[in-house]
Amino acid sequence: MTTIPTNPYPLELSITGEMHDGYRDVLTPEAIQFIIKLEQKFGDRRQQLLADRQERQLKIDAGQLPDFLPETAQIRKAEWTVAPLPTDLQDRRVEITGPAGDRKMVINALNSGARIFMADFEDANSPTWENTIQGQINMKDAVRRNISYTSPEGKRYALQEKTAVLIVRPRGWHLEEKHFRLEGRAISGSLLDFGLYFYHNVQALMANGTAPYFYLPKLESHLEARLWNDVFLFAQDELHIPRGTIRATVLIETILAAFEMDEILYELREHSAGLNCGRWDYIFSYIKKLRNQPDVITPDRAQVTMTVPFMKAYTSLAVKTCHRRMAPCIGGMAAQIPVKNDPVKNEEAIAKVRADKEREAYDGHDGTWVAHPGLVPVAMEVFNRLMREPNQIWYKREDVQVTASDLLAVPEGVITEEGVRTNISVGLQYVEAWLRGYGAVPIHNLMEDAATAEISRAQVWQWIRHPRGVLQDGRKVTEALVKQMLTEELQVLKTAIGLERYETSKFPLAGQLFLQLVTEDDFEDFLTVPGYTYLQ
Numbered sequence: 001m002t003t004i005p006t007n008p009y010p011l012e013l014s015i016t017g018e019m020h021d022g023y024r025d026v027l028t029p030e031a032i033q034f035i036i037k038l039e040q041k042f043g044d045r046r047q048q049l050l051a052d053r054q055e056r057q058l059k060i061d062a063g064q065l066p067d068f069l070p071e072t073a074q075i076r077k078a079e080w081t082v083a084p085l086p087t088d089l090q091d092r093r094v095e096i097t098g099p100a101g102d103r104k105m106v107i108n109a110l111n112s113g114a115r116i117f118m119a120d121f122e123d124a125n126s127p128t129w130e131n132t133i134q135g136q137i138n139m140k141d142a143v144r145r146n147i148s149y150t151s152p153e154g155k156r157y158a159l160q161e162k163t164a165v166l167i168v169r170p171r172g173w174h175l176e177e178k179h180f181r182l183e184g185r186a187i188s189g190s191l192l193d194f195g196l197y198f199y200h201n202v203q204a205l206m207a208n209g210t211a212p213y214f215y216l217p218k219l220e221s222h223l224e225a226r227l228w229n230d231v232f233l234f235a236q237d238e239l240h241i242p243r244g245t246i247r248a249t250v251l252i253e254t255i256l257a258a259f260e261m262d263e264i265l266y267e268l269r270e271h272s273a274g275l276n277c278g279r280w281d282y283i284f285s286y287i288k289k290l291r292n293q294p295d296v297i298t299p300d301r302a303q304v305t306m307t308v309p310f311m312k313a314y315t316s317l318a319v320k321t322c323h324r325r326m327a328p329c330i331g332g333m334a335a336q337i338p339v340k341n342d343p344v345k346n347e348e349a350i351a352k353v354r355a356d357k358e359r360e361a362y363d364g365h366d367g368t369w370v371a372h373p374g375l376v377p378v379a380m381e382v383f384n385r386l387m388r389e390p391n392q393i394w395y396k397r398e399d400v401q402v403t404a405s406d407l408l409a410v411p412e413g414v415i416t417e418e419g420v421r422t423n424i425s426v427g428l429q430y431v432e433a434w435l436r437g438y439g440a441v442p443i444h445n446l447m448e449d450a451a452t453a454e455i456s457r458a459q460v461w462q463w464i465r466h467p468r469g470v471l472q473d474g475r476k477v478t479e480a481l482v483k484q485m486l487t488e489e490l491q492v493l494k495t496a497i498g499l500e501r502y503e504t505s506k507f508p509l510a511g512q513l514f515l516q517l518v519t520e521d522d523f524e525d526f527l528t529v530p531g532y533t534y535l536q
């Protein structure tokens with residue numbers, strides 16, 4: 001535990017994370033003061049909005065399904081646009097993402113040839129104290145083009161002349177930073193991530209001709225967007241930065257936000273840089289929010305693709321909504337990553353990514369995400385071929401007519417034993433890595449992160465409870481069956497890595513946590529919340 005020797009703040013503050021090299025360069029007294037102000041000003045509103053989420057869930061459970069809001073009909077009807085895009089956000093055809101805390105990856109991503117690098121404190125980042133603060137050090141050094149790294153093998157990494165534009169994704173509103181407590185209460189992870197990045201870098205970014213850009217994750221309503229907008233206004237005013245300097249792209253990755261896309265853009269219109277279709281969390285949210293509806297159930301995770309009707313409806317509506325408001329609509333992440341040492345499988349993976357990017361470009365997206373530098377040329381070739389201008393905001397998609405029932409349409413397909421086992425095995429492997437501090441991992445040649453793992457555990461939870469949670473062979477998915485499969489899948493993993501590695505791994509804890517998440521009656525809103533109690 002690190003105590004601040006003389007506490008200059010009027011409130012009781014404790015920062016309990018260990019202090020390593022460079023940490024005091026980001027946790028400066030002035031930056032801490034700024035974070036305290038943000039938390040004092042916005043902490044209670046965040047808590048209230050989280051409580052509103054619970055109330056909304058009760059209404060959905062009682063049969064009041066999500067719909068477009070009558071009270072904001074005027075915003076949807078009226079003609080307005082978001083503020084003009086800054087020059088360096090006009091062409092976002094390929095965006096690479098990766099955990100902010102991994103210094104080597106940050107350099108590789110900036111050098112990857114992608115237009116944008118989204119440095120992630122969310123889905124791809126396990127929020128250990130070390131990842132959080134090292135992530136801020138990495139950001140500070142990257143903004144100043146003063147970032148380098150030498151690998152244990154002696155390979156040296158430094159920035160090339162031309163690098164990607166930086167966008168930072170702070171944690172979602174549900175996550176807290178337990179190492180930073182004010183009056184005994186953990187502060188918001190979102191405000192910490194946003195506040196440190198903004199405080200340290202706004203001046204340097206502006207001097208470089210860019211600005212603080214953010215991706216905002218997991219919003220569930222326009223009121224949550226309003227909170228972000230108010231945070232931006234306050235932060236800019238505090239540091240005497242012109243209003244509208246910050247620009248933010250909101251991930252539409254919850255089923256509820258899909259009904260409020262116009263409203264979200266409107267709330268942020270002075271700061272908006274458009275929307276992104278965060279497909280993995282979106283599928284998770286669809287399952288989570290509708291989990292108690294008698295007629296809603298999803299088939300095997302692999303069958304819930306981007307072309308199932310509810311996914312197609314939401315991405316088309318996102319493009320149409322953005323373009324009407326002169327905002328870009330960025331596509332999402334295909335899960336495939338390059339396959340090492342198997343050219344045939346590698347070509348199959350690349351072909352799947354290419355097809356996904358072609359679909360996005362044809363549908364009108366203004367750019368897309370990739371998970372790996374090896375996929376930058378693949379996505380770049382597609383968007384260069386299919387999107388000749390910097391973006392295709394001109395493509396208004398007036399053909400798109402999406403209703404509430406289109407957004408809620410239940411996907412068809414079957415649940416198989418392999419589907420249940422894959423969910424369990426992938427969930428275990430992901431949670432094990434996350435508990436060790438790795439927020440994105442390759443499993444079976446697919447990128448897995450917090451959002452994809454959430455789908456796996458949410459499906460298992462629902463299949464146990466739903467009367468139609470029945471395998472193709474007629475067996476009901478039950479708690480007993482899941483427990484048996486989990487024991488077997490853990491055994492498979494133990495055999496694969498060997499007893500010695502297993503015993504020093506986090507698999508026993510991951511098994512316990514995963515079992516708890518899928519068997520307890522109350523559905524945990526995010527696996528990362530109980531998981532966080534185990535993180536350093």
Ligand SMILES: CC(=O)SCCNC(=O)CCNC(=O)[C@H](O)C(C)(C)COP(=O)(O)OP(=O)(O)OC[C@H]1O[C@@H](n2cnc3c(N)ncnc32)[C@H](O)[C@@H]1OP(=O)(O)O
Binds near residue numbers: 371
């Ligand atoms: C649902 C969502 O939110 S999607 C967005 C969040 N998810 C992500 O950001 C995932 C990003 N991707 C990754 O983290 C990684 O690609 C992984 C974990 C899936 C795979 O990583 P690895 O196993 O290291 O891949 P691999 O061994 O093929 O890497 C080869 C090289 O590419 C680099 N690399 C791989 N992915 C990335 C990336 N996203 N950004 C920068 N560099 C990367 C590696 O650092 C490595 O560099 P080196 O050759 O200098 O050592």
Ligand SMILES: O=CC(=O)O
Binds near residue numbers: 123253278279451
């Ligand atoms: O954040 C992106 C997603 O797909 O989830």
Ligand SMILES: [Mg+2]
Binds near residue numbers: 123217251281451
């Ligand atoms: Mg997400």
